[in-house]
Amino acid sequence: MTTHQEDLYPTRLSEARERLERPHPAVWGSAEDGPFSQEELDAHEARGFTIIDEFISQEEVDRYSQELDRLASDPALESDERVVRERSTGDVRSIFAVQQLSELMDALSRDERLLDRARQIVGGDVYLHQTRINYMPGFKGTGFYWHSDFETWHAEDGMPIPRSVSCSIAMTDNYPFNGGLMVMPGSHKTYVSSVGETPADNHKASLQAQEVGVPTEADITYLAEKYGIDQFTGKAGSALWFDSNIMHGSGSNITPFPRSNIFMVFNSVENSLQDPYAAPAPRPEHIAHRDFAPLKSAV
Template identity: 55%
Template sequence: MQESHDNYPTRLDHAIPPIPRVEPTVWGGREHGPLDDDALNAFGAGGYLIRHRALGEDWLPPLNQELNRLGADLDADDPRVVREPGGGSIRSVFEPHLLSDLIAEVVSLDTVLPVARQLLGSDVYIHQARINMMPGFTGTGFYWHSDFETWHAEDGMPAIRAVSCSIALTENYPYNGSLMVMPGSHETFYPCVGATPDDHHTASLVNQRIGVPDQTTLAKVADRCGIDQFTGPPGTALWFDANLLHGSGSNITPFPRSNIFLVFNSVENALVEPFAAARRRPEYLASRAAVPFGSIQASV
């Protein structure tokens, strides 16, 4: 039985107007972490923040080696491995923090975990983690979407109190499929039309069609908010609100792009039953152990 009121109805059989966000974007203050007032205000207004040197240069060679190891060691039929359309190269590997001590250590860095706690104003846990790999020439993009729409509809995340951290492991150029965001779009929830198919995640992780705003809505939001693009050297972190509209184009350049993608949810925002899906998604996509990160590291 659903235990939480639905402030953000979606996956409907008819269109309804956009819904103003109920929750604040920034939950903690200057005294709660490393971000100063300017950074907190920028995140609150735009819904995203770029932090340089989240990883030092000495981290990059071993992490790239770890990506290669994970890709080689995991079985081809492991559901945590998502491939490009047609069964091509690896697109994503989920739960890397449980597969690699090195990546678990990245989560604990002073440049990562305290920022999540400050933005969310509480202890946090990993709702979802993955490595994203966009190979040169053949890497396909991600269509415009709000992550919260999926996490709410298919995972039962009650409130917009989660934040994502994408840490670049390669150079992010304007032309190799780097992430684009619509600044300020996080202030509004855009309900989507279309019921959630059974086992939707098996298709949406490759090419999402359900749970995305229609083109008319996207055009209006882009006209009002504009589009910014995340570029920068390896080691740069992009923090963005769970409800920020974002997407990426395909990579037809020779330059591959990869990143560690961490989703932090407040322990006070534990998942309930899905709001618009018949069953829960697998644990590797949506952890239900709302235990503060750090207290379960002994099992990593």
């Protein structure tokens, strides 16, 4: 890692400050660089997210779902630090660095369907900043409060600017009522800093329930009134591509219908991590990878 010279996105401050209009684009490439058309790229730039139905086949959904079940029940991972559990039930909430635990997930992270789109959005070679599986079982799955991923990645991981994109692939049908992800279209253009210092080892608590680095209710209200709220719904196999700075969150799942997804974050190799901008030490490597070598296709 290298020490940063300038902080363009200050956060974890001693007092509140005005919201910032983002100076960087969401899309760095063009239609000539990959499978997205220019119209699709323009829409992504404007909204901050893109939904692709039937991104993977039902056969693939079945195969990956079996792998999710295997990983969640693997006794060898019982006390592994990559496994995050629900505070109240002890059930598996997330598993991080899944490409290290599964050949199937490793191949998926280097699938051309993902890599080509990721490179197109960030404008060049990418590496994996983070991977995880999110589990939200029926009746007892808890949600994620409103937040910007980039605010955390900047503050605690040292990501300089929001030149990264996330892909969430649905392993189950996403309904409006089973804790589906909510997004504020266009909110990626506004950067919201947070107030309060980052505690040491904050990740141990924040991955169960984020309390540091979240926007104020006033900021959430402002963004919701300005941009509105949309939701990622769709059949298993659909994919949500979304900007790292978009404001998003999810409610708890009190329905019988589980919701799970594979989540992969692609960061530009030109945006590799530095020292944390607002934390006493970087988060562990399984949460924020520091191998900045460009990803190569699995084929």
